[in-house]
Amino acid sequence: MARSELTIDLGAVCTNWRALAAMNTGETAAVVKADAYGLGAAEVSRALAGAGARTFFVALAEEGVALRDALGPGPTICVFGGHMSGDAALLRDADLVPMINSIDQMLRHVESLPGRSFGIQLDSGMNRLGMEPGEWAALREIALSQKPVLVMSHLACADTPSHGMNAFQLQTFRQMTDGIDAPRSLSATGGILLGSDYHFEMTRPGIGLYGGLPFVDALPVAALSIPVIQVRDVNPGESVGYGNAWVARVPGRIATIAAGYADGILRAMGPKASVWAGETRCKIAGRISMDLIGVDVSAVKDMPDTVELLGAHQSIDTLANAAGTIGYEILTSLGARYHRRYVGA
Numbered sequence: 001m002a003r004s005e006l007t008i009d010l011g012a013v014c015t016n017w018r019a020l021a022a023m024n025t026g027e028t029a030a031v032v033k034a035d036a037y038g039l040g041a042a043e044v045s046r047a048l049a050g051a052g053a054r055t056f057f058v059a060l061a062e063e064g065v066a067l068r069d070a071l072g073p074g075p076t077i078c079v080f081g082g083h084m085s086g087d088a089a090l091l092r093d094a095d096l097v098p099m100i101n102s103i104d105q106m107l108r109h110v111e112s113l114p115g116r117s118f119g120i121q122l123d124s125g126m127n128r129l130g131m132e133p134g135e136w137a138a139l140r141e142i143a144l145s146q147k148p149v150l151v152m153s154h155l156a157c158a159d160t161p162s163h164g165m166n167a168f169q170l171q172t173f174r175q176m177t178d179g180i181d182a183p184r185s186l187s188a189t190g191g192i193l194l195g196s197d198y199h200f201e202m203t204r205p206g207i208g209l210y211g212g213l214p215f216v217d218a219l220p221v222a223a224l225s226i227p228v229i230q231v232r233d234v235n236p237g238e239s240v241g242y243g244n245a246w247v248a249r250v251p252g253r254i255a256t257i258a259a260g261y262a263d264g265i266l267r268a269m270g271p272k273a274s275v276w277a278g279e280t281r282c283k284i285a286g287r288i289s290m291d292l293i294g295v296d297v298s299a300v301k302d303m304p305d306t307v308e309l310l311g312a313h314q315s316i317d318t319l320a321n322a323a324g325t326i327g328y329e330i331l332t333s334l335g336a337r338y339h340r341r342y343v344g345a
């Protein structure tokens, strides 16, 4: 097998969703933006719909159209970006629910799609998307009279439970929404873990479904195995890869494996990252190339045909640490060249 294989465990996605759903009493939606964080929105969403998820969130109307094709009629598909100019036909034809972010978007929506469902996104302090308190105060009565299906906001620091911003945003969201009839939603994965004050009528986990922090108890979802192309001996003083960045100090063995930064294996992680050959941890030797990586396999007794970059031994967050990033970016960077195998459906 020449291509690297990305195995996506849909059973683990569903188990993670059920575990997060069990922590709160409201509805648990699923965030599948950016192709379900790179893992395949169609496959992931169909599996989650089978497990009982009824509401899905995407970033853009175009993603919602593709998701509607995959899911068919029935599930609610919400669009975080709201109703952007030119989106009316997409929203209508695919029956998508825009999360209205501004007075301009509200006007656009009632003019182009009168009577069609929408949600409201409020800014409770992150200053990214949503209406600010003043804007909301001006629009509130009119917007609520049109019966929004959801009123939501988003936490900036939920992955740090002790951060004062969490309580501040909770209080702001409450001040903006206490007493309304519409269902409310404040929390993604991190907010679910903050406890019931943060749950309201709906939660919106993403990363926790896909095996990432801050959901420490998540089952891993993505496994990546990479074939070994060749193995060679190196003598002290010999270098490996571009720029001679790695030089053998003792006699050793180097495996060249068939993936690189074009497959989303971030070049920046090179010096700190490892792969696993069976039960042996092997450091990356030298710079990550576009399609190839050198690995120090000197300690490996029986060289396997493939090595593992993600899987039982190494999580997305371990790799993220090596690259100075977060598990989210490891997942969304995963390349298009892998053979993708879905298991556990």
Ligand SMILES: *Cc1c(COP(=O)(O)O)cnc(C)c1O
Binding pocket: 031, 033, 080, 153, 154, 187, 188, 189, 190, 204, 205, 206, 207, 208
């Ligand atoms: C991405 C996103 C989520 C999901 O966040 P996770 O941290 O992945 O659980 C929820 N709500 C909004 C508004 C988002 O942008």
